[in-house]
Every structure is written in structure tokens, then in C-alpha cells.
Amino acid sequence: MLINEEQLSVFLEGLPCMAYMMRADGTLLGVNRRLKALFEQTDLKQAVKSQNEVSCFDAFRLFCKREFKKLTDFSTGFSTGGGWQYADTLFLHMSLSPYGLEGEQNAILGLVEDVSESQIECVKNAQYKAVFDSIKEGVLLAGVDSKIKAVNPAFSDITGYSAAEMLGRNPSMLSSGHHDKAFYTKVYKDLYELGQWQGEVWNKRKNGSLYVQWQTITALKNDAGEVDEFLAIFSDITHQKARLEAIEFRANFDHLTGLPNRAYFHELMANQLVKSCKEKSQCALMYLDLDNFKRINDTLGHSVGDSLLKEVSQVISKVIGAKNTLARLGGDEFVVMVPCFKQISELEEVAQAIVDALKVPFVIGANLVHTGASIGIALSRNVESVEEILRLSDLAMYKAKEQGKGRFVFHTGQMSDDVQAARNLELELRKSIANRDIRVAFQPIVDIATKAVLGYEALARWTTSSGQVVSPDVFVACAEELGLIQALFEVVYTKVLEGFLDLQNQHAKDIYVSINLSCYQIPSLLSVDWMTSQLAYYQLAPGNIILEITEGVLLKDSVNTRLWLEKVREAGYRLALDDFGTGFSSLAYLKSIPVDILKIDRRFVADIANDESDLALVSAILAIAEAFSIRVIAEGVERECQRQVLGRLGCGLAQGYYFGRPTEVEQQGLTI
Template structure:
């Protein structure tokens, strides 16, 4: 209904009635009274009567209208109150976006989504858009635009919204656009729900379902009446029954009959009183096989605390039982060779020593170690290594008699216990074992030659208990290896003292790393032709609080053997780079500082990342750092070394081969190495210029390096005539006591060494 038409209609009716009243009333009065005074009187009264009647009609109409309006206002206010109460009660956020003004109405529920007080809500569109998660922003806005464009029937999207507490809440938003008659969007209205908790529950349920389906343990779910309602794939794998074969049946179909009624009574008592039971139980597979299970059963209750289901989780113990039997064998036997292991060896040593004490006899313990067995594993693989170990064990067994007991201690180490033997019997057995290794072993058709080193400890002369006897045999084995391998050695007290010293140095060295007792000294490297200092080599020193400066020859071998050299090298690298950076900042001109890399650090992974990290931390340009790798370290694994050196070269550091001439490299391999320098070992410099062999080697290395575009550094230059010889044969650089001893950084002398004088002819 249109208001202006209704008002016009009422006015027209009023006008018609008024005109009709005027005309008809005047005509009636004219007929009734004519032109008398009475006529004039009634004409005047008629006006007032018309006014009274119309006023009464107007009153009635206005009264009726005002009552309707009041009722409409009351109904509207009541409806608005109901709407507000509904909005207050609804947890979801309701929004109404006016697309013409870009203003948004947010319900009180939306304030809870934001974590804002209700009075802080505005009608700004940016209040919502600014809180969208950066990763969800583009997709969410695109979904709104797609619905506005009519590409989707309704808005339905999920996104994250920033809460006032700093967290993001997952929101599910649904809405619909309202358009005018021409199809233009006027507003969009919708509702937003916080689904963070629901999403977490859904994730939990998906994870639980994934665990249920993928776990290796069998799962069985029954209802309150004990009817199977669900099983997982592992149940089928373990029992042999498919889900269709057991669903709707009682778990008693799996019983083996090995447990009696008392067993099950105790199980149900635990379930009803404690809500859980676990233990070992024997069940029967579909094939009829009876097998052991470890089973855990738990009662499941709903939110009202009512029992609804039982869940049984079980694992097949067949392999465990089988392994226990095998373990009983492995406890005393080596699995590869079947020989007694270390535990059984100790028992046999104790028996032999007890027998010797009773009989007043003697015996011996021989510990054998295969020489360079690691090379077999590295070159042929561990499978070939295992075959070789088995072949060695068999050959050793053939060399021994009934008075001997052979055992494998682990890896490539064996032991022999000799009972009631004299010392010469032990040496004879040791020699026989050495000779048994002369013939080759054939592994996969390939001949392999092996040798062993043996350590011999006698009882009761060398030890009266098992531990000391083993220690003394190990000490003798170490001596046999140190003397060149493929030999045997007897224990002596001096060996024990040396071993104790080794242990003490290792323990003190570990503490030295923790107590910051290590120092970095620097030895200058001079350009031989000019005498100019061009660089330095970083060398580690140990300042012991009681022993003073510990010689490197005393602790470096221990560090290499114990593996501590890796930590020491890494520490020296970092300290050296910091010092180079400091010198550069002081304006000291030098071309490089060399840092030695042990074979352990060089051949382990992550070296390039370690060097790159130190350079970045210290701010040192890479070309100032020179890394020295020994020739033997490079040749341990040529392919790996080539890759390692190439990565370091790409990093920009300098590379040098240290101790060149002492290893076993080939020119074919050397030419592939991306190095900058060769360092002639000081053993070839010591005899210069008089020793013709040293002179020939030095000249050959210099010529070889120059022909390959490499620089040459001579180590151990201690005399002027050595420096003069090297200058004459164009050696690039030299270091040694002639140029300067290793010193702390604060005592470094950066002055050039005066040129040596020409000392005449030298022998080649």
C-alpha cells in the first residue's frame, strides 16, 4: 500500500462529501425555509454543525490511527528486543555489510570472535579485514568477490582471524548477497562461527583414525554386550580373520583354551573395578595356530560416565618368544661366527685361572686384531667383510687344539685362551696363528690377503684376575701394532704405564677444551724471493695449568686417536678466523692464514657449512683463509675428497696439500684436485742442501707444482743455506725456525726476513 495514494483518496472522499453537504444542505434549507430569517439562521448553524461533525470524524480517525501506530511501535520494539536477545544469546558472529557505504554491522557475538568488548566494535569494514591471517587473506577476499560477482550461489569459506590475545582462531563464514531489481549487489549478510575447537577435535579424530588403521598392534572394539563392532587391519594380519568374519561375533571365538575360567574371572574383575586390564594371553589364529599376545583392554565411558565400549589393543609375541630363545644363545655366542662372545670368554678365563690356581699351572690370553680390516669394509662392503670374518674364524679354529678356546670379542677382534701352557707354548701358538694368515682368503671369488697383530698376557704372572689380564693383553696388542703389525708382543709393565699415560692425557685434554687451556700460536710464512711475510699458519698449543706448555707431539696423537681432534680443529678454525679479521682491521697486510684440517674433520660431513658459518660469523673474506689437508687424508677417499675440496674452492677459501710426498697419491688424482698449493714435508727439507736425495725430491716437487700452476711452500726451514737453496730453485714460500717460531698473535713480528746470500753451488 502506497501512503500518498491513500491520503489522496481520503482527501477526495472528504472533498466530495463536503461539497455534497454544502449543496444538499443549502438546497434543503431553501426548500424548507425559503428566504426567511429562519433560513439565514440555519445557514449559520449548518456551518458549525459541519465543523462539529467533521471534527468528530477526524477525532475518530486520528484516534484509530494513533492506536494502530502505537501498536505497531510496540510490536516493533518487542520484535527488536527479541532480536537483540537472540543476538546476545547466539555464540556466532552475525554481520551485515552495506556495500554502498562499505559499513558493516557486527553482532555482539562478533565481539567475542575478536576478543573485544562490545562497546569497542565499530562499523568499519577494515576491523575484520585487518585481522585476517596473511596466508588466508587472498583466498578469503577472493571468495567474497566471487560471490559478489555471482560466481558462487553463496559465500562459504574457512579462514583464520586474529584474536585480541594474539592467537588466531579458525572461522567458518557463510553468507548471501542481496541485490536490487537490476541485479546490483546492495548488501551481504552472513554468520561466522568459531570452529577452532571443532577443528582441533577433527584433527585429533583424524589422527586417532590414522593410528587405528596404521598401528602394527591389533585393535578390537566391542559394545557393552561384548559384540565385536570394529577391528583394524593389523587385527586381520595377526589373527587371519577378516573384518566381515568377526563383526557381530563374540571375542571368545579367538580363545585358545589355554587359560581357565579363573584367568578370565580375574580379567573381568580388573576391568569392572579398575577399568583396564593388561597381561599375556594365548589366542588362536584362523589357521588354528595358538600364539601368545600381550593384550591391553580398557573400558570406555561416555560423557555421562556410562560404560559404552571395550577396546582391546594387542601385539603378537610370537617373534618376541622366538627372539628370547635366540637371545639366550646370543648372550653367550657371537651371531656371525657362532664363537663364544666376550661374556662367555670371561667365564672361560675365570675357569682357566681357577684351574691353574688349583693345579699350580699357568696359561695365556691372546688377543688378535685383523690388520687394516676397515679397508675391506670400505672397498668391498660390509657383506664381504662379514664373509671374511667367518673365514678367518674358521681358519683360526683349525689352528687350535682342545686346550684352547677361541672367542670373538667384536668387529675384527678375536681372543684365544690357552690352558696349562708355558710361555713358549703361547709364543708357538701366536706364531702358528700368524702363519695361518699367509694364504689368501677367497670372498666372492676374490683373493684377499690378511694379517693379524697379537697381544699376549700370561696368567698368573701378568695378572690374577680377568679384567687385568684383558687390559694387559690389549696393551701388548697395541705394542704389536706400533711395531709394524703382522706380529705378536708380550705384555710388559712399561706397556701398562704407557697406556695409563695415554688415558690420563686424554682425560686432561677433554678438560682442556672445557677449561679454555688451548691456545692458538701463529708461525709466519715468508715469500722466499723477497723475504716478505705473506701469511701465517695457525698451530694449536696446550697451556696446562701445572705442566706448563705441553708439546704437540704428546697430545695431538692422543687427540687424533680419541676423536677430540675434530673439536680442536673446529675451535682453532674459529679462533684463527677471528684473529685474521682483527689483524685486517688493524691494517696489517697479509695474504692468508693457514689452518690445518685433520682427516677426521675433513672426511666427515658438513665441513663446508661449518667453514661458511665461521666466515660469516667473523666477517672474514674467504680468500684470506687457507685450509691445509694432509695428502693421506685426501687419498683415504678420493671421490669424497674431490667433492669436499670442490665445495670449499667454490666457497672462495685457499686450499693446500700438506706433507706432500709422504702419502700415496698419484699424478692422475692430484691433477683433479682443486688446490692452490703443495707443502713440501719438512722431512725432505732437513737434508738440504747437502743430501742429494732430499734435494732431488724438493726440486721435483717444485717443478711439478709449478707445471700444474700451483704454489709451493717448504716446511721446516731452519737454516739460511736451506732458504738459499729453495730460493735458487724458485720455491715460492717457506716457514720454519729460520723465519720465525710459532708465537701468540700478540707477539707476531710482521717484519720481512732479509734476503739470504747466495751460498754457491748445491748438489742436485
């Protein structure tokens, strides 16, 4: 076919796609506008730099020349030349056809299609799918119609359902029935208003077993800004939660009776006293001691005594009802917390019911066991601490025993004296804070293996003008109630820094000091600024300071608390969680709160060499700490056997009388 340049141009421009014509030697005969426009794109020109200055069009022409050589048999007609890629930017698909010029079939006509967008999208989708399939967390994608669009392999591993079983189904098929309608309403409310929801969800596997997952759901919006899909990502935390719950149970509940133990009761009672004060109501505490228990233990044996304690706890629990709380303090001592009452007669009825129920003999094995209860009752009126209401009810209980056992007695008489003593303590404390009469003692924190001193815990000490030594628990609580806690802390903090400078001079290496904080100080961001300014004055660094907080601080979980914790970490301080395991410990806290150190409470250390429960509890705490890369300090180490057991368990740090008592700075040089 004979064709001139003008005819070729008309021919190529008339084609509905990008097109070109080329000789076998690579000479380009013609290119239509569509193809020219493609090669003149700015992004392609920029891509030349990554191609050693070979232009995109030159590279394209070389490719076409190679493809031309493949068309050796012109009788086959059309031959699809396949795809061509340039600089990860351009993807073309071409169809090549022999075309005769001047009587010879010595040219090719190339029809070109730009498939860049679809090719790039395929690559992205492949990458997304690789990530989707490989992550360990379960992933679920659902539309606003609650129909599942996709799940990943980890989802199937966790739930037992395959992707085929889930696609098009409603996620509610996983529901365990653990959550009510209000729970899911709150989830969707957060998704539409905040764009995300996060929390624990109990679900059911294909085999019917329940599991708990930590889940984050995100609302995905389309181009119009409307919620179009929901993406859920979750982890199975069943084993971690069970492990922590076991630790919490051992820490908070009596292993024999399953009742709240002394520590947990102390927490419950403290909360109730605060609540009663706010509501201007009254609560009451009944202190129970079993009659003749020592004799029963001595004559029938401890196994019978233990069985009796379990039977007694069950009987009392039935008698007092669900609204009241029964706890075991230890031995044969129980307490009943009555959160509210209107008439004294209500307390009398409950107490008398307990007395009457325990008069009935218990059948323990082959033994008929007779016991009873002496009960002391104290009201919360004018009571400011758990210790006080325990003491008052304990005094009343002894009065009941003196009067013949098997009865109850209300506390009377000493209340006014106690109130006056509290007022005197308040005045004395205000005066001592103003005069900076609070002292600071330092107890060494040591490497449990080498016994080398690595730091100190600073402990406030107070002696009144009359020479009375007041426990920190008492005067700190008093300061908190009076709103003096920040003033008290400022006196203690500056004295700690002054003493710490002297301690540093006694050591050849860098050491740190640990300081206890009250939960009432935590929300104040100004307190962090003040602490840092004092460090600058004494030329000390925040890295030398460990701030000890209790689990009660984490329970608040307020915005201010989290802001305070963030500011503390930003300033360079380290955080220690004191008395870990005695409160409402949670893995969620360890995951979300940046804690550096856990302190094991002394009650778990005291009998660790002999008590299997304490040994198991401490082992579990150490395992959790290791999982979170958190250091552990064991408190209350007083004997070599305790040190050895803790060392074998892998506890690195410790403090206690075995290593050194709390002493003031001038005495530290003698003990290091």
C-alpha cells in the first residue's frame, strides 16, 4: 500500500486510541496526538532522571523495535505485544499489526492503551493483601449494612470461622450475649461521633467457647465524607486476662474462704467512708470474732478449723444479704460492712441474725462443732479513716466478749476523745508544715545479687512537739483531708533534694531517689513544673528521680491524670507503681501507662520462703513485668532466705531492713 505523510497523519488521527507507525529499523513514521500527549506529561519528563537521561519516548521506541522483530510471520495478522513499563510510572498495553508500505510489508501499526492506573492499583492491592494476611491481629471489614466484606487469616485462627463462612454475614454471629444493647449503642455512638471505639469485647468462637478480645473499630468514610465501612482490629487477650485475674484474686481475696481479704476490705471501706461523707449518710462496720475458735483448732486440728471458717463464711453471707459486704481479716476475725442504714434497729437485726445463725452447731466430718460470734459495731459518724472505724469496732467486740460472748455491742464513750485528738493532730500538722519540721529518712534500694546500693526511697517522718511519733499513713491522710498535701509535699521534696545531694557525694557512682506522691497531687500539671524548677535549683536531673504512684491513681483514668503522666514522662522522670497486686491491677494499665518499675508489696514477700501462694504470686508478677520490660523492686526484705528466693525468681532489686533501715542523711554514711 502506498501512503504519503499527509495520508498517514489523517489515518493515525482517525484512530480512536493512541497509535503509531514504525519501520523495521526503528524509524518512526508517525505518532498521533493522543500518544504525543502521553509522552509529554510532566511526571514522565521528571522520570527521565532515574533512567540515565534516556527519554521515555526513546525507551518506548527501542521496545517497539524489538517487538517488530518478533513479527516475522506477517500472515498471522494481529499480534498482542504485551505490556511495557517505564519508571514505575507508566504502564502501557500494545497490540501490534504488520502494515505494508510501498508494496512491502515492512512496517508495523501499534495501538496503545494506558493501563497505568489499573496496574498501580493492582500493585497496591497486592501489597495491602500481603499486610492484611500477615498481621497477627484479627481484622474484619464490614459495611454500614453490617455485612462482612473481608476477614484475614488471623481472624479465622482466633474465631474458628473461615472467610467463606463469614463473608456477607453479620458480625453479631460472634456475640457471646455478655454485652447488653446499651453497650453496642455506645459503640456505634462513638463510631459515628468520634470515628473510633476501643475496648474489651467478649465474643464466642465457632466451637462455642467464649473469649475476650481487645478491639479497635474505626469508621471509614467515602469521598462524600459519609461513613461507608467499619474496620475492626482485635487481639485475643483471654489468657493474659485470666492470668491477671488470678493474680488479682490472690491479692484481694482470702484463699480459704474466697472472701475479700484485709487489703481489699481496707480499699472497699475507704471508698465507702468517702462516699458516705459526700452523701452525708452513715455506714457501719461490724467486727466479728468466733468464740472458742482457738480451742477448736487445738483440739480438733487445723483442717477442722479451716472447714469451720469456710462454713461460717457461707452462713454469714446468706444472713447479711447482698447489699452488705463480708470480709475475712485473718484467723477467725471477720468484718461486715453495712454501706447504709436509716435506723439503728436495722443494724441490730443483722447482728442478731448472725449471732443466732452461728449458735447452731456445725457438722464438720465426724465432729459436731459448737461456736458463736462476738460482734462489735461502730458507726461512721465522725470517723475519718478505715483504721479508726476498725479500732472502734474492735474495742466494741472485746466488750461483747467481756460481757459473755455470743452477743453484739455498739461502740460508745471514746468517740469525743478521738475527735478531739484528731483536731489536735490537725493543728500540730499545720504548725509543723509551716515550720518545715517534717524530716526525711532514706532507705537503700539495692541490687539483690550484689547488695550494691543503686538508689534510695525517701520517706517522710514526723514527731509532734510533745514527742509523739506519728505514722506517715496518719499524717499524710490528715494532710490529704485538710488540703495540705501539696504544702506537705513541697517541704518533703526540697528536703529530699538537699539530702540527695549529700548522698550522691557519698557514692562514687550515679544513684537515684524514689519519692512517693499522693493521688491528690496527680491532676495538677503545675506540680510537675514546680518539681522541675526545684531540680534545676539544686542542679539535679529528672532522670535521678523516680515518682511512686499507687494503683488508685490509675483507677481514676481521667483526662487530667493522663495529661499529668504524659508531662512527667516528657520532663524525664521515671514512674514506679507502688504496692503492685494489692489493688485493681490491670494489664490495660501496664499497656497504656508508661510505668518503669513495679514494687511488690511487703505482704507478698514476708512469707515467700514458706508460703506457696506468695511464691506463685510473686513469680507471676515478675513474669508480667518481664513481658512488659518493666523492672521490679521487692519491698520488705528482712531475711537472707527472702533475698535468696527473690534472687532465684529473677527479681533484680529489693529494699528492706535486711539491707538497711530508713535513716536520715547524717546516718547514711555509717550504713552504706
